[in-house]
Amino acid sequence: MKALIIVDVQNDFMPGGALAVKEGDQIVPIINQVQDKFDFVVATQDWHPADHGSFAANHEGKEIGEFIVLNGVEQILWPIHCVQGSSGAAFHKDLIRDKWKAVFQKGMNPLVDSYSGFFDNNKLGDTGMSKFLKDNGVDEIYICGLTADYCVKFTILDGVLEGFKAHLILDATRAVNINEGDFAKAVIEMENAGAIIGHSSDIE
Template identity: 35%
Template sequence: MRPALIVVDMQEDFCPPNGSLAVQGARALAPTINKLLANPSFVVRVATRDYHPSDHISFASNHPPPNNRPFESYVELMNPAPNKQNETKSQRLWPAHCVHGTPGVEMIPEIDSSKIDLYVKKGMNSQVEMYSAFCDVFGNPDSTGGEESVDLDLRSFLTDKKVTDVFVVGVAGDYCVKQTVIDAVRAGFKGYFVEDATRCTDPGEACWAETKKELIAAGVSIVRSDGPEIATLVGS
């Protein structure tokens, strides 16, 4: 077993008190995440960052009224891959967040960044959403083959490190964390969602119940940072 840890989007814009898309309780995750980062069993520790251009299609402010209300309005995305433009998905609109060149894109200082081996930027293509660290919402690993969506082929990186198991933490549990761990399973790794090291955009029980259902259906194991799955890790 060669486990990796992926810390998803622990950035200023996703954390209270000033984040433009703050997730309730996100900043308070830092001690739990730092304890995991310090675990010597992980053979590699990756941190992801949303890294959007200012004209990103998911920003409500980039669309005309009346259908430009953050959290409420939706637009249709077109698959950017060649010969797949007829494939579309409905995209929820968000407040502008994690725009490169702004303070909101930075990792919060509470996270012990000295333990992180690799940073992955995602969401760099203005025309498509990318929740997962592995691919965009259409499943394209790099959205048209350029460096416009993600700046690294994470699957290849983990494979080169002979990683077998991927543990995922951070925010938001019902979007980027969920999709990253599901795509880790799809990429051939064993995936683990660390429940007490994540927070969802919607803190309600109904949201978590639906997220949990999706994770289980995808073959993801839901664990805790103090559970046996992590306590018995063996790195090599």
């Protein structure tokens, strides 16, 4: 069975948000349309405590975009975003949620960031999404949302490693693009890992 995974379509990643993604809001209508093609839909939600170690503001003298070592892993420092219970952490108001079977929250451990919807960046914390999908007979996943070069990419890479046939819905994602070309590099990395790159119109 195939499932749609909607990654982090939250206010802080929208234009005007704390970690704004250019054109991030433009994918919402596409995701809404594509949900009609799936009987099984889940979502992920960035859900950080205010003291999260990935926030530049929590490291004296450090700036957004700098790198540190956080719990043994190289970590880029972000602006404060998607803090638990905040309006920025809420899903976009126009995102249809009627068909969702579950929401998997991530990034709750202040000592490690969590891009993937499956595991944290240290691969120690498991959201339970893989087991949930497999227990429900899902073997093929289609992934959309934000952002292509971070949370979407790592969700796809982990999905492949977990044995799912993984698809990226290219027109239903956007990238942070800290460096120009990050979007294209991420797509190549996902494809090289075994993901299938397609568009919403390709889904039957």
